[in-house]
Amino acid sequence: MSQPSTRDLPQSIDDTLTLLTEGGYVADRALATVLFLSLTMQRPLFLEGEAGVGKTEIAKVLAAGLGRRLIRLQCYEGLDVSSAVYEWNYAAQMIEIRMAEAAGIHDRSEMESGVFSEKHLIRRPVLEALESGIDGPPIFLIDELDRADEAFEAYLLEVLSDYQVSVPELGTIKADEPPIVVITTNRTREIHDALKRRCLYHWVDYPDAQRELEILARKVPNANATLARQVVTFVQKLRELDLFKAPGVAETIDWATALTALGKDSLDADAVSDTMGVLLKYQDDIARLESGEGERVLEIVKAG
Amino acid sequence: MATGPGADKTTVEREEGSRLADRIVGFARMLRRAGLRVGPAAVMDAIQSVVTVGIERRDDFYWTLHCTMISRREDHALFDAAFRLYWARRDEREEAGNEDEGEEAEALREKKRAGDRRAEDALDEERRAIIKKRPEFELDARLSFTAMEVLRGKDFAQMSAEEVADARHAMRDLVLPFDRVATRRFRTDPHGARIDPHAMLRASLRTGGDLILPKFRSPREIAPPLVALVDISGSMSQYSRVFLHFLHALTEKRRRVHSFTFGTRLTNITRPLSRRDPDEALEEASQAVRDWSGGTRIGTALGDFNRLWSRRVLGQGAIVLLITDGLERDHIEILSREMERVSKSCRRLIWLNPLLGYEGFEPKARGMQAMLPHVDELRPVHNLDALGDLVAALAAPARGGGLARHFQRAHMKGGRNANV
Numbered sequence: 040m041s042q043p044s045t046r047d048l049p050q051s052i053d054d055t056l057t058l059l060t061e062g063g064y065v066a067d068r069a070l071a072t073v074l075f076l077s078l079t080m081q082r083p084l085f086l087e088g089e090a091g092v093g094k095t096e097i098a099k100v101l102a103a104g105l106g107r108r109l110i111r112l113q114c115y116e117g118l119d120v121s122s123a124v125y126e127w128n129y130a131a132q133m134i135e136i137r138m139a140e141a142a143g144i145h146d147r148s149e150m151e152s153g154v155f156s157e158k159h160l161i162r163r164p165v166l167e168a169l170e171s172g173i174d175g176p177p178i179f180l181i182d183e184l185d186r187a188d189e190a191f192e193a194y195l196l197e198v199l200s201d202y203q204v205s206v207p208e209l210g211t212i213k214a215d216e217p218p219i220v221v222i223t224t225n226r227t228r229e230i231h232d233a234l235k236r237r238c239l240y241h242w243v244d245y246p247d248a249q250r251e252l253e254i255l256a257r258k259v260p261n262a263n264a265t266l267a268r269q270v271v272t273f274v275q276k277l278r279e280l281d282l283f284k285a286p287g288v289a290e291t292i293d294w295a296t297a298l299t300a301l302g303k304d305s306l307d308a309d310a311v312s313d314t315m316g317v318l319l320k321y322q323d324d325i326a327r328l329e330s331g332e333g334e335r336v337l338e339i340v341k342a343g
Numbered sequence: 344m345a346t347g348p349g350a351d352k353t354t355v356e357r358e359e360g361s362r363l364a365d366r367i368v369g370f371a372r373m374l375r376r377a378g379l380r381v382g383p384a385a386v387m388d389a390i391q392s393v394v395t396v397g398i399e400r401r402d403d404f405y406w407t408l409h410c411t412m413i414s415r416r417e418d419h420a421l422f423d424a425a426f427r428l429y430w431a432r433r434d435e436r437e438e439a440g441n442e443d444e445g446e447e448a449e450a451l452r453e454k455k456r457a458g459d460r461r462a463e464d465a466l467d468e469e470r471r472a473i474i475k476k477r478p479e480f481e482l483d484a485r486l487s488f489t490a491m492e493v494l495r496g497k498d499f500a501q502m503s504a505e506e507v508a509d510a511r512h513a514m515r516d517l518v519l520p521f522d523r524v525a526t527r528r529f530r531t532d533p534h535g536a537r538i539d540p541h542a543m544l545r546a547s548l549r550t551g552g553d554l555i556l557p558k559f560r561s562p563r564e565i566a567p568p569l570v571a572l573v574d575i576s577g578s579m580s581q582y583s584r585v586f587l588h589f590l591h592a593l594t595e596k597r598r599r600v601h602s603f604t605f606g607t608r609l610t611n612i613t614r615p616l617s618r619r620d621p622d623e624a625l626e627e628a629s630q631a632v633r634d635w636s637g638g639t640r641i642g643t644a645l646g647d648f649n650r651l652w653s654r655r656v657l658g659q660g661a662i663v664l665l666i667t668d669g670l671e672r673d674h675i676e677i678l679s680r681e682m683e684r685v686s687k688s689c690r691r692l693i694w695l696n697p698l699l700g701y702e703g704f705e706p707k708a709r710g711m712q713a714m715l716p717h718v719d720e721l722r723p724v725h726n727l728d729a730l731g732d733l734v735a736a737l738a739a740p741a742r743g744g745g746l747a748r749h750f751q752r753a754h755m756k757g758g759r760n761a762n763v
Contacts, residue, residue: 073406076411116659117528150551
C-alpha cells in the first residue's frame, strides 16, 4: 500500500464515513456517527444485530483503515480468565523451580519473583489489548459476547471501566492508552444493562436495497449487473417474509458469488432452487420457499 | 437552532449551548416519563456527544442522542416518536414555555393508552364469543361442566384476601429447585477429576518449591435459564395471575428467568416482573400485557416465540415452562409444528396444565394431543401443592417420563412405545 500504514483518528462524521468506504465497508450515516463518537469519546462501541449483517467486519475495516493491530476475543460459553486474560506457563515455571533448586536458591521471595515473572506469563487477548503498539492502542474486538456467560461479562465490566487487569502474583497491569473496543452480539441472550451503559449502543440493521447493491458491487465485482440487482431484490423480499432466519448480507454476498460461479447472469427458477442452501439455512424456510412462495417472489423480482 | 443574526457570536453560542443542554435534559425527562430508562449518566454523555458532533445536521443529532440514550432495540420506536414530537414542535412554535415536556410525554402515553383500550375492546368481544362457545369443548361434556365448577371453587384468585396472602407467602417460601448444569468453568475441588496447575504452583512456592503436590478442580455448576410461557386467555387467566406471583418469586431469587405471556399475542414481561415489590411488578406486567383474558392462539403465539425470542433466551440449556390448558381448536398443524420447534430448542419442556387438577381428567382434546408428543413432562398447576411439586420436579434430573408419557401411551392410538 502506498498510503502510510497508520492514520490519525477521523475528525468528523464525514471522515469516518470515508474511512469505512475506503476499507470497502458501505456504511450508513447512523453507523458513522456512532463510530465517530466512540472514537472521539474513547467509549466502547456496542454493536447488536442479526447474524451476518457485518458487525465483525466493522472492527476489521477499522483496524485496517487506522493501521492498528486487531486483537480479537471470540467468546464462548465457559470462557474463563485463563483463556481470555492470561495464563502462566506451568512447564516453564516448574523448570524454573528446579533450576533454582540446582542453583541453591532457597530464598522464598527471590524464587517467587523468578517463577511468577513476566517471562512466564502467557498473554491472552484482554491483556494484549491493554498494550499499545508503536502505532497506537490496538482495536479490541470482543466478538459474540452473548455466547460468554454472565460471569465473564461482569469481569469485562471491570476491565472496560478502568482498562486495567490485576494478576494476583504480579500486580496490576494498566493500559497507557485505552484500546478502541468494539463489542458485538447476536442477541442470543440479553447483555446486562450495566455493561451496555458504558458503551455506545448501535443496532446494525439489514441494509436497504441501494446500500446492499453497493455492497455487492464492492464484494462481488464480477457479478453481472442484472444478476446483482435481482439478487438484492430477491433477498430484500425474503426479509419481508416471516422466515425463521432471514438471510443476512453475508448470505447475499455468498449467493451472488455462487450464482456468478455457476455462470448465471440473471435469476431463473432452477438456479434459485439449486442454490437455495446458500441463502437459507433452515429446512423449514427452504421447504416454505419451495412450496411456491419462492416462485412468487421470483416473479415479482423479474417484473420489477 | 437558528443562530441569531449579527450579535456577539460567543455569547450567543454559549447561551445557545446551555439552552440546548436544558433541552436535552428535558428530552431525557420526557423519555423517562414515556417509560424508557435514561439515567443521568446517559444524559451527560448525550450532551458531551452533541458538543462533539455539533448540530449542523438533523440526522447526526438524531443518531447522537440515539446511541447515548438508547441501549435496547425495542426502545427505538418510542425514541423515534419522542424525538419527532419533542424536537419538531420546537421548530414550529419558536418561543413557548420550556416546561412543556410533561404535556408531551402525557400525550405520547395517552396515545399508547388509547391504542390499548381499542385493543382491549376488540378483545372483549372476542372473549365473549369464546365464552359462549365454551361448552363445545372436545372434553367429555359431563366432566367439563362439573369440572368448571370445581375449577371456580379452587380458583387461586377467588380465595379470600387472607388466603391469597398466605398463598403468596407460601410461594415465596418454596425452596427453589437446585437444578444445575455443568459449565466449562472450573473451581478448585479436592475431589475433582482434573489437575489444577495454577493452584499447584502457587502452593509449591509455599514450601520453597521443594514439593509440587497435585491439586484438583472440577467444572462449576450453575442454574440453567428458565423460560416461562404463560397462557392468559380467558380460560386460563385466573391461574395465570397466580402463576405470575410464582414467577415473580422465582425472578427475584434466581438469575435468568424470562417470562412471556400469550393470548392473542406474545408479550415479554421479564422486565416488569423484575421489580422488587410484587404488587408493583404485577401491576406493571399487566399494563404491558394487552390481551388479558382474550382468546388464545397457542400455535401462532409459539410461532412468534420461536421466531423472535427462542434464539435469544433458549441458550445455555434452558428449561421451558409452558402454562396453558392446551385448548386450541384451530390450526392444530401449526401448533404441532411449533411445539416441536420449542421442544427441540430447549433442554427440557415442562407443560403445566391446570385442568390436570380434576379428578379423572384426561387430555383428549385435539390440541392437547398435538402437544403431548413434544413435552418432556406434563404437570398440574392448580393449587399450592401442585406448585410445590413443580419446584420439586425442576430439581429432578429426569428427562421424559411423568404424566406426559402416561397419557401418550394411553391415548395416542398406535402411539409410540414409552418406557415409564
